[in-house]
Amino acid sequence: MSxxxxxxxxxxxxxxxxxxxxxxxxxxxxxxxxxxAKRRTAVAEVSDWAELRExxxxxxxxxxxxxxxxxxxxxxxxxxxxxxxxxxxxxxEANRIVTRLVKETGESEVVKVKSMATQEIGLNEAxxxxxxxxxxxxxxxxxxxxxxxxxxxxxxxxxxxxxxEIREIFARxxxxxxxxxxxxxxxxxxxxxxxxxxxxxxxxLRAKVGVSGANFMVAETGTLVVVESEGNGRMCLTLPExxxxxxxxxxxxxxxxxxxxxxxxxxxxxTAERMNPYTSTWTGTTDEDGPRNFHLVxxxxxxxxxxxxxxxxxxxxxxxxxxxxxxxxxxxxxxxHAYGSVYPGPIGAxxxxxxxxxASEIDASLPYASSLCxxxxxxxxxxxxxxxxxxxxxxxxxxxxxxxxxxxxxVLRPAKGHAAERAAMRAARWAFTRPGALRTGQRLASRTRxxxxxxxxxxxxxxxxxxxxxxxPAEPFRDWWHRTHGGKDETK
Amino acid sequence: MSSRExxxxxxxxxxxxxxxxxxxxxxxxxxxxxxxxxxRTVEQTVDLLAENLADYRAIVHRTxxxxxxxxxxxxxxxxxxxSVLVPPGLDEGWLAATGVTRVADRAESTPHELDRVDxxxxACAVAIAETGTLVLDGSPDQGxxxxxxxxxHHICVVRVPDQxxxxxxxxxxxxxxxxxxxxxxxxxxxxxxxxxxxxxxxxPRTLEVVLVG
Numbered sequence: 179m180s181x182x183x184x185x186x187x188x189x190x191x192x193x194x195x196x197x198x199x200x201x202x203x204x205x206x207x208x209x210x211x212x213x214x215a216k217r218r219t220a221v222a223e224v225s226d227w228a229e230l231r232e233x234x235x236x237x238x239x240x241x242x243x244x245x246x247x248x249x250x251x252x253x254x255x256x257x258x259x260x261x262x263x264x265x266x267x268x269x270x271e272a273n274r275i276v277t278r279l280v281k282e283t284g285e286s287e288v289v290k291v292k293s294m295a296t297q298e299i300g301l302n303e304a305x306x307x308x309x310x311x312x313x314x315x316x317x318x319x320x321x322x323x324x325x326x327x328x329x330x331x332x333x334x335x336x337x338x339x340x341x342x343e344i345r346e347i348f349a350r351x352x353x354x355x356x357x358x359x360x361x362x363x364x365x366x367x368x369x370x371x372x373x374x375x376x377x378x379x380x381x382x383l384r385a386k387v388g389v390s391g392a393n394f395m396v397a398e399t400g401t402l403v404v405v406e407s408e409g410n411g412r413m414c415l416t417l418p419e420x421x422x423x424x425x426x427x428x429x430x431x432x433x434x435x436x437x438x439x440x441x442x443x444x445x446x447x448x449t450a451e452r453m454n455p456y457t458s459t460w461t462g463t464t465d466e467d468g469p470r471n472f473h474l475v476x477x478x479x480x481x482x483x484x485x486x487x488x489x490x491x492x493x494x495x496x497x498x499x500x501x502x503x504x505x506x507x508x509x510x511x512x513x514x515h516a517y518g519s520v521y522p523g524p525i526g527a528x529x530x531x532x533x534x535x536x537a538s539e540i541d542a543s544l545p546y547a548s549s550l551c552x553x554x555x556x557x558x559x560x561x562x563x564x565x566x567x568x569x570x571x572x573x574x575x576x577x578x579x580x581x582x583x584x585x586x587x588x589v590l591r592p593a594k595g596h597a598a599e600r601a602a603m604r605a606a607r608w609a610f611t612r613p614g615a616l617r618t619g620q621r622l623a624s625r626t627r628x629x630x631x632x633x634x635x636x637x638x639x640x641x642x643x644x645x646x647x648x649x650x651p652a653e654p655f656r657d658w659w660h661r662t663h664g665g666k667d668e669t670k
Numbered sequence: 671m672s673s674r675e676x677x678x679x680x681x682x683x684x685x686x687x688x689x690x691x692x693x694x695x696x697x698x699x700x701x702x703x704x705x706x707x708x709x710r711t712v713e714q715t716v717d718l719l720a721e722n723l724a725d726y727r728a729i730v731h732r733t734x735x736x737x738x739x740x741x742x743x744x745x746x747x748x749x750x751x752x753s754v755l756v757p758p759g760l761d762e763g764w765l766a767a768t769g770v771t772r773v774a775d776r777a778e779s780t781p782h783e784l785d786r787v788d789x790x791x792x793a794c795a796v797a798i799a800e801t802g803t804l805v806l807d808g809s810p811d812q813g814x815x816x817x818x819x820x821x822x823h824h825i826c827v828v829r830v831p832d833q834x835x836x837x838x839x840x841x842x843x844x845x846x847x848x849x850x851x852x853x854x855x856x857x858x859x860x861x862x863x864x865x866x867x868x869x870x871x872x873x874p875r876t877l878e879v880v881l882v883g
Binding site: 208209210223225230233246249264265266267271316318340341367383396407408409410416417427432438441451452456466467468486488585 | 672673676678680683687691695699700702704722780782785801802803808814815820842843848849852853857859862863864865866868870871
C-alpha cells in the first residue's frame with residue numbers, strides 16, 4: 179500500500195488524537211450526517227432494493243467462485259477489442275508496468291482519474307521516483323494532493339476538510355502545480371469548483387497519457403466502466419492518446435446485463451443520487467474516438483490471499499461505495515486517517531488486514547476498530563457481513579492459525595499482548611467446568627462485593643479504561659433461583 | 671513462471687475448498703428485482719424523464735418536429751454562442767434557423783480547438799426516465815465522446831417517446847457494449863466539498879435537453 183501509511187500507529191492511538199480534534203469531528207459529523215439522510219431517501223425510492231442487493235451479492239459471489247475462468251475470458255475479450263492486458267501479482271510489479279508504459283510514450287506527466295487501486299499501490303510516489311508527475315484530477319484528490327495530505331474517505335478523500343480549509347489550500351498551493359487560484363477566491367463550493375476547473379483544464383487539454391481504475395469490468399464483452407461526477411474521468415478517458423487502467427481482479431462481472439444491478443445500487447449508495455452525472459464505458463479502443471492505446475493492468479496485491487479465506491473472501495464483493503463509512507459511529511468520530519490505509523472505515527477494517535496481512539501493529543488493531551453495531555452490514559449494497567468478518571479476524575489475530583500470504587499457506591502465531599485475555603479465558607474455562615468451584619467463587623464474590631474496585635489493576639486497566647466493571651449482584655443467580663423456586667416465590 | 675500464471679494459480683488454490691458447481695450463469699443468479707419501477711403510460715414516462723432531468727439541473731425544453739429548429743436557434747442565441755460543434759450525422763434541419771458558425775467534429779481537431787467552441791449539439795441513443803439519464807453511443811448524430819465534454823454548453827435532442835425507456839435494465843438491453851458509451855445525468859457536478867452537491871466542474875456546466883415529439 180501507499181508508502182505514506184507505513185509505520186502508522188495502532189488504531190486506538192491514532193484515533194485518540196483524532197477524537198480531540200474539534201474541527202475534524204465537526205467536519206465529519208456534518209458530512210456523514212448529510213449523506214446518511216440523502217442515502218436513505220435515494221434507497222427508499224426503489225421498492226426492490228432488497229432484491230437488487232441480493233442479486234448484487236450473488237453476482238459477485240458467483241464471479242469470485244469462478245474468478246480464474248472470468249479473468250481468462252476478460253483477457254480474451256479486452257485483447258480482441260484492441261486492448262493489451264498485463265498481470266501484476268503485487269504493488270511493485272504493477273508500478274513497474276505502469277512506469278514502463280508511460281516511459282514508452284516518451285511523456286513525463288499523466289492525468290489521473292480517482293482510483294483506489296492506484297492509491298493502494300502507491301503509484302503516484304512510484305512514478306515520481308522515475309521522474310513522472312501524476313496529476314490527480316478528482317476535486318477531492320486534488321485537495322489531498324495540493325495539501326500534501328492523506329485521503330480519509332473512499333469516495334471523498336478530503337472529507338476531513340471544510341470549505342474554509344479547502345480555500346486556504348487552493349490559494350496557497352495551486353501556483354506550485356500550475357495555474358494559480360483566482361484572486362479573491364472565497365469559500366463558496368461553486369467558486370472552489372470553478373477554481374479546480376480552471377486549474378486542471380490546461381492539464382487535460384495537453385495530456386497524452388491518462389491513468390484510471392475501473393468500477394467494473396465485463397468479462398463477456400471486455401468492457402470497462404468508470405462511474406464519476408465531475409467529468410474529470412471523461413477527460414482522462416477520452417482526451418489522451420494512451421490510457422492505462424489499473425484494476426483489482428475482483429472488479430469483474432460476468433455479463434453486460436449484470437451492470438443493471440450495480441448501476442442502480444452504486445450511485446444511490448455512494449453519493450445518494452439516482453444516477454451519478456457521468457458514467458463512461460469503453461471496450462478496447464475505438465477508431466478515431468478516444469485513446470489509440472489501451473492497457474489494462476490486472477492487480478492481485480493480496481486479493482487472492484483474501485479469496486483463500488472462507489469467511490473473509492466476502493470482502494471482495496465490495497464495490498467501493500463508502501456507505502459503510504458514512505453510517506459508522508467509529509468512523510464518524512475517529513476519521514479516516516486513524517485506519518492507516520487508503521481503505522478506511524468498516525470496509526477498511528476488514529480489507530486492509532486481509533490485503534496486507536496482520537503482521538503490523540495497525541493491521542492487527544483494525545479488526546477491533548468497531549463496536550460491532552452492524553450498521554455497515556445493513557447499508558452494504560452487496561451485503562458484506564462486516565461484523566462477521568471483524569470477529570473472524572479478531573480470532574485470527576488472537577489465536578493465530580493458517581492463512582495465505584502471497585499465495586503461500588503460512589501459520590500465524592498468536593498475537594502478543596493478549597496474554598491477560600488468554601489467562602482470563604483459561605481461568606473461566608477451568609471454573610465453568612467445575613460447578614462446585616464456580617458456586618463457591620460466586621458466593622465469595624457476592625459477599626465481598628463492597629470491597630470490589632471499580633477498575634481493574636495491572637493488565638486489566640486497559641479494559642476498564644473505557645468501561646465500568648459490572649457490579650456483582652448481592653446473591654448469585656443460582657442461589658436466587660433455588661431460594662425462590664425459579665422466581666415463583668419472588669416476594670420471599 | 672509469468673505473473674499471469676502466478677495470479678491464476680493463486681486464484682485456483684484459493685478456491686480449492688469451494689465445491690464444484692457447473693450451474694450455467696443464467697440460473698446461478700436469481701434476478702428477483704424489477705424490470706422497471708411502477709406502472710406508467712408512455713406519456714407519464716416522458717414526463718418522469720423531464721422531471722428527473724430537471725431535478726439534476728438539466729434545462730428541459732419540449733417541442734415538436736416543426737418547432738425544433740426554432741428552439742435550437744433560440745437556445746444558441748440566448749447563450750450568446752457564436753460557434754457550435756456538429757457531429758457528422760446530425761440532421762441538418764435542426765440547425766436550419768441559426769446562423770452560428772458550425773464546427774465539424776473531426777479526428778484531427780485538438781482538444782485546445784474544441785475548447786474554443788461555445789456549444790455542442792447532439793442527438794442521443796437512449797434516455798432513461800427513472801434516473802434522468804441520457805446515453806450517447808458515438809453514432810454519427812452524436813459524434814466522438816470528447817465533443818460533448820470540452821465545450822461548456824451541451825444541447826441534447828431526445829426523440830420522444832421512441833428513445834425513452836423507463837429503467838436502467840431496459841436501457842442496457844438497447845445499448846451495444848462494443849460502442850463507447852457516455853451516460854449523462856445532469857450537468858457535471860461534485861459532492862467533494864462537505865458531501866454537498868455542486869453543479870459545474872469539468873464537463874459542460876449547462877446541459878439543455880430538447881424533448882421532441
